[in-house]
Amino acid sequence: MTIDMQTQRAMTRGDEAKRSHSHAPRTDLGRVEIGLNAAIVAVSNNEPVALIVREEPDAAGATDGLPFGPFNPKTHRTLESGLRSWVQEQAGLDLGYAEQLYTFGDRGRHAEAGDTGPHVVSIGYLALTRVGESHPGVERGTWRSWYQFFPWEDWRKGRPQILESVVLPRLKEWADRPQRPGAPARPIQRSDRVRMCFGTDGAMWDEERVLDRYELLYEAGLVTEAMRDRPELSIPSPPSETFGSGMRFDHRRILATAIGRVRAKIKYRPVIFELMPDDFTLFELQRTVEAILGPHLHKQNFRRLVESAGLVEPTGEVRTRTGGRPAKLYRFRREVLLERPAPGVRVKANRV
């Protein structure tokens, strides 16, 4: 088939629809509201944390949520500026680094917006900050370890207990459960999806697939949000507290996306320094990376890595009171952005 082909007919069908899209406000479209949600991440005492705000409980009893608010095209010039002003208002925090994550619009996954209000489409953002960096106002909200919501992601003490004891058994049960007869024979075998996501059966655990794992658990009805959204699920099995704390709306989904994104991104962009103070020791840097990725780094090789990549430069100072020999202090070398196409802490993604 050649590159150029039937061009004319593009004008015929779909024409009215497009016209109405660009001009006439159609009433039968159904009202849409856009929610701006911020997963604000920091590392505090070698613990990865997210900023959580508390509200009245949702249908599943969850009170934890992310700072958020509706996008208002009249007052917000861009989506991101809208997000910033909501975070400022709700948490008293001036965001520094922020990037868009994903836009979720599934029907039925945004509790409380059910049938009464407009359909809510959620745009998730990732923001990176240092704890205690609330410039103008005082921070409201709580910094909470992200592992509270995703205990199966916590590999700091080796493979998390909860996987073997609870998560995998329940998933296996779900995978083996007979699917309704009408289902396609083998779209992708459920057990293969479990294997890919959770690295069972000889496959590898990919620390970046946080969202895939959460979505699988959701689909299997093993997180409380799934029972909130599809109450019929809670009949076969009672809600279990073992699958991490729930969050309001689709905020846990957004937080999962955020965790996966940071974990991926520090490997090819120097965003890790958004989480660091201006001056730091190489070991502090390593600890921060490990807080994000999991602790699997060889110290000497880590310092060789960041030094030879030109990511840091010594300040000339040293830090005493480290409990040992004083450590040289370093700072981020901004020039690296001009030198390399994808500067980041290129540590290996996987463990066995």
Added chain:
Amino acid sequence: MTIDMQTQRAMTRGDEAKRSHSHAPRTDLGRVEIGLNAAIVAVSNNEPVALIVREEPDAAGATDGLPFGPFNPKTHRTLESGLRSWVQEQAGLDLGYAEQLYTFGDRGRHAEAGDTGPHVVSIGYLALTRVGESHPGVERGTWRSWYQFFPWEDWRKGRPQILESVVLPRLKEWADRPQRPGAPARPIQRSDRVRMCFGTDGAMWDEERVLDRYELLYEAGLVTEAMRDRPELSIPSPPSETFGSGMRFDHRRILATAIGRVRAKIKYRPVIFELMPDDFTLFELQRTVEAILGPHLHKQNFRRLVESAGLVEPTGEVRTRTGGRPAKLYRFRREVLLERPAPGVRVKANRV
């Protein structure tokens, strides 16, 4: 600062706002409409192409656009299913692989939706397909080389002429132009941004930064969309046809995002096979990769790469009439998804 701190006050401010977000439809929010846009990419005769549909010209005279339509929460269960049905309707194409790219919401970058209609927020999608794979209906629309819209991205014959002759001079002029006095002293020097995006002055050309380059050109007023959105720009310099064909709305921005994403993604996910027929020779595979990334691959090393990565397996057949020795045919090895965390054609991102 400790991890746990003032939780209570989260309840006070921003409370009304959030309540209204989840329940009462506020009228003062301003109407928002969501546009679903598809950058449908294929490779045809070793040429990377996108599916373009033609419409009545926009303010800048552009008639080319991507298939798109508004999200209708009443009929579309998910954003992606909405996109699929629009593509089906407009192009007669059943989408296979599709992923969300980004959501753009800036005021003033979506022509024709100006003051009359609702504010349009565009969600861009990337879809990968094989040319000629229109299952049910006949395709409408045209496959066009994406370099028609981004000539400066075309490195197939070495560094593109247009960079030295037109783009960089104009960018340099823009970088040197005195900024208005109120501007921050050195947010990031304009010239540094040019350097990072376009690899001038010894820096490297990063083939993945397609969007950054387009946005820089937009900001510098060097693409027609910029003049369409900010007519005052066209006064100092007349519109020039040298900066690639324009597109309607923000579709060129979305296409730029799509190109950057494919270029990045084939390196760590086996999406390249979405563009290939079931059986292919290794050289055909290489040609397809080069169509996407630019032709800089060593043949023997490429085959070593894909074979040792377990991405392909021989079918046992050979293809004659290659113009030389017959080539073994291969197929995608789906099992690789279960074996490796990030399977992809891990070719180096950069050239000098």
Added chain:
DNA sequence: CCATATATGCTCAGTTTGAGCACATTTGGT
């Protein structure tokens, strides 16, 4: 002054990568 803990330099083998040589097997002429 010693045990302990962290900081830092260096080695070394195994692996991966970039580049090229050599040979195989076709097609299309002559």
Added chain:
DNA sequence: ACCAAATGTGCTCAAACTGAGCATATATGG
């Protein structure tokens, strides 16, 4: 029939990179 041209395929080899560990330096806290 035979050769030139073009592509396919196997293999080598040095340079660069990686994973792992040994060894030494310099603090702190009894």
